[in-house]
Amino acid sequence: MTPDELRSACLAFAGVGEEFPFDEANSVFKVRGKIFAISRLAGVPLRVSLKCDPELAVQLRSTFPAITPGYHLNKRHWNTVVLDGSVPERLVREMIEDSYDLASPGLRSAAGEAPLGGPGPW
Template sequence: MTPRELRAACLALTGAREEFPFNEATSVFKVEGKMFALSALDDVPLRVSLKCEPDLALRLRATYPAVTAGYHLNKRHWNTVELDDSVPDQLVLDMIEDSYDLVVARLPKATRHLLGWRTGS
C-alpha cells in the first residue's frame, strides 16, 4: 500500500477529514473530530496507527510481525501497522474501516445517523 492509497482509503470513509495537529508531516484522520488513523505518510517504512478492539489487537500482533502495539498511543486499543506488504492490503483496509467504526460507534446517535452509519456497516 502506498501513501496515496492509504490517504485515499482513510478519506473515502463518510465524514473523514485529514488534519495536522501534531506537525506538518503527520496526517491525522478524524471523523467528527475524533482520530481513527495516524500516519507520517512520507516516512519509510510507511506505518499507520489504527484503533482496534483489544482482543483482536492482540491476535493481529501475534499473527503479523508488522503489527505492533500503538506507537505513543494506548497500547490496549491501538495498533501500528508497518505497510511492508507482509499484511495483505485488504486486511489493512478492513482495519482502517474497523478503526473508523469503533470511533463512530461512540458518537451521538444523531451524528451516527447523519453519517449514514449502522452497526456492522
C-alpha cells in the same frame, strides 16, 4: 499500499477530515472530532496507527510481526502497522474500516451502510 492509497482509504468514509495537529508531516484522520488513523505518509517504511478492539489487537499482533502495539498511543486500543507488504492489503483496509467504526459508532449504520462482519480470512 502507497501513501496516496492509504490517504484515499482513510478519506473514503463519511465525515472524515485530515488534519495536522502535531506537525506538517503527520496526517491525522478524524471523524466526529475523534482520531481513527495517524500516519507519517512520507515515512519509510510507511506506517499507520489504527484503533482496534483490544482482543483483536492482541490476535493481530501475534499473527503479523508488522503489527505492533500503537506507537505513542494506548497500547490496549491501538495498533501500528508497517505497510511493507507482509500484512495483506485487504486486511489493512478492514483494519482502517474497523478503526473508523470504533471512532464513530453508529455513523455508518445511520447512513444505511452495512456494518462490518467479524475478522475475515486475511
